Amino acid sequence: MKSALLHRALLGIATVTLLATIAGTGGNAAPSxxxxxRRAVRPPRPTVVFVRGDEAxxxxxxxxxxxSYMVKRITQEGHSVVGPSWSPDGERIVFQSDRDGExxxxxxxxxxxxxxxxxxxxxxxDWVPRWSPDGQRILWQxxxxxxFDIWVMNADGSNPYALITDPADDLSPDWGPASQWIxxxxxxxxxxxxxxxxxxxxxxxxxxxxxAVDGWPSWSPDGQRIAFVRIEASPEGSRTNSxxxxIWVMNADGxxxxQLTHSAYHSCSNPxxxxxxxxIMFHGTRDGSWxxxxxxADGSDVRKVISSPNYxxxxxxxxxx
Numbered sequence: 001m002k003s004a005l006l007h008r009a010l011l012g013i014a015t016v017t018l019l020a021t022i023a024g025t026g027g028n029a030a031p032s033x034x035x036x037x038r039r040a041v042r043p044p045r046p047t048v049v050f051v052r053g054d055e056a057x058x059x060x061x062x063x064x065x066x067x068s069y070m071v072k073r074i075t076q077e078g079h080s081v082v083g084p085s086w087s088p089d090g091e092r093i094v095f096q097s098d099r100d101g102e103x104x105x106x107x108x109x110x111x112x113x114x115x116x117x118x119x120x121x122x123x124x125x126d127w128v129p130r131w132s133p134d135g136q137r138i139l140w141q142x143x144x145x146x147x148f149d150i151w152v153m154n155a156d157g158s159n160p161y162a163l164i165t166d167p168a169d170d171l172s173p174d175w176g177p178a179s180q181w182i183x184x185x186x187x188x189x190x191x192x193x194x195x196x197x198x199x200x201x202x203x204x205x206x207x208x209x210x211x212a213v214d215g216w217p218s219w220s221p222d223g224q225r226i227a228f229v230r231i232e233a234s235p236e237g238s239r240t241n242s243x244x245x246x247i248w249v250m251n252a253d254g255x256x257x258x259q260l261t262h263s264a265y266h267s268c269s270n271p272x273x274x275x276x277x278x279x280i281m282f283h284g285t286r287d288g289s290w291x292x293x294x295x296x297a298d299g300s301d302v303r304k305v306i307s308s309p310n311y312x313x314x315x316x317x318x319x320x321x
Contacts (some may be wrong), residue, residue, distance in 0.1 A: 002148075008256070017096070027267065045090060045111075046062060046063045046072070046090075046111060046318070047060035047062070047064055048064075048281070048315055048317055049061050049062075049084040049086060049315070050084065050293075050306065050312060050313065050314055050315040051083075051314045052287065052308060052311065052312050053309060055102065056078045056079065056080075057077060057078075057311075058076065058077050058078075059074055059075045059093065060072060061111060062306055067303070067305075069306055071306065073114060075113050077097060079099045081096065082096045082104070082127060082128065082220055082314060083095060083096050083127065083128040083129060084314060084316055085129055085130050085131050085316045086318045086319070087108075087135060087316075088131060088132075088134070088135045089320065090320055091110065091111060093108065093109055093110075093111060094129040094130075094138055094164055095129065096128065096129060096140075100118065103122070103125040103244075104127060105118060105126050106120045106126045106129045106138065106140055106157075107119060108117045114159075119157030120157065120160065120306065123248065124142060124143065124144040125142070125143040126142050127142075128140055128146075128173070130148075130173060130175055131175075131320055132155075132175050132179040132276065133176075133179050133319075134178075134179040135155060136154065136155055137153065137154055137155060138154075139152050139173055139188070140173070140247075141170065141172065141173060141184075143207050147166075148169045149162050149163075149165045149170055150163045150170045150173050152199070153233070163201065164186075166186065167188075168187040168188040169186065169192075170184055170185075170186045170188075171184060171186070174217055174218050175219065177220075177223045178223065179199070180198060180275050181196055181197065181199065181203075181215040181219075182196065182199060183195070183207075183229075184196075184217065185215040185216070191210075191211065191213070192214055193207070193208045193209065193210070193214050194215075194226070194228055196252075204269060205254070206254075206308065207254035208228075208254060210230065210257075212231055212232045213231040213232075214230050214231075215228065215229050216229040216269055218271045218273060218280075219252070219273075220273050220277045221275060221277050222277050223252060224250055224252055224277075225249055225250065225252060225297075226249070227245065227249045228248055228249070229245050229247060229258075229269050230245070230246055230248050230259070231245040236247055242310055245267040245268060245269050245297075246259060246263065247268045247280065247282055260298070260301070261282075261293065261302075265286075267285050268282050268283075268286070269283060269284065269313075270283050270315065272315055272316050272317045274317050274319075275318070277297060278296065279296055280296075280297055281293070281305075281313065281317050282295075282315070283313035286304070287304065287307075289309075290311040290315070291307040291308075292304070292315045
């Protein structure tokens, strides 16, 4: 009898303790090790990679917290670095650097800056690499003497080959969302315009026909739109990469070309889409120095999201596949 009474008493104490614990957590306590607990404690991952610096540049990643970004430096280059781009799983970053000599080569690294692997060893100049959405290949522009061509290789650096070769300059390539098309800018018709072609070298189409300079195309994740940069002559008559470069958008067939940013003396460049296609990130001099901004896909709601006393440029927004 005493044993039974003691058992009931201990059971009552345990029940009261459990109820108090649940009340203290608002009735939402999750078992230790449950998926809810793991999601609650998992730190947010970086979603933006970009370059910061002037003559000596380094790669940084940024993690969004509400409407602001927490920035972390992941390389100690002391060299020229350009055009970092995420792998589709967000685990690695491909970039260009002259860390091993003149010109520049293509490298990859983990998203924390470790495990750097060199993919190209050209005597020329490799620039602006882009990882394919299927994760299998890397696209970039290469100069082996005079003029740039568009090259492709496997993600581990094997099987490199020239996709676009032309006496003209072929520049700033980007992938279509299914990894079957690319879009790029070329001077093959005299002026710099936007073109697209299938990865099997069929289906070549010219998308822009404008006396201005068109470049830096960026294909939206749904494949419906292409953002790009248009450089018009400044009021003084010159036309350079720093004169009135503005961001435009068009349908993937070249129709519906619409200007998104508007400034007579400040530049905007390097547009990159958000994962859901609702916003575009870019670098610009709207406030006098090179900073990173986002805006809605219609050009409204422009926000400065990353800035420093140095240049902040070449952002890429992570689109997990």
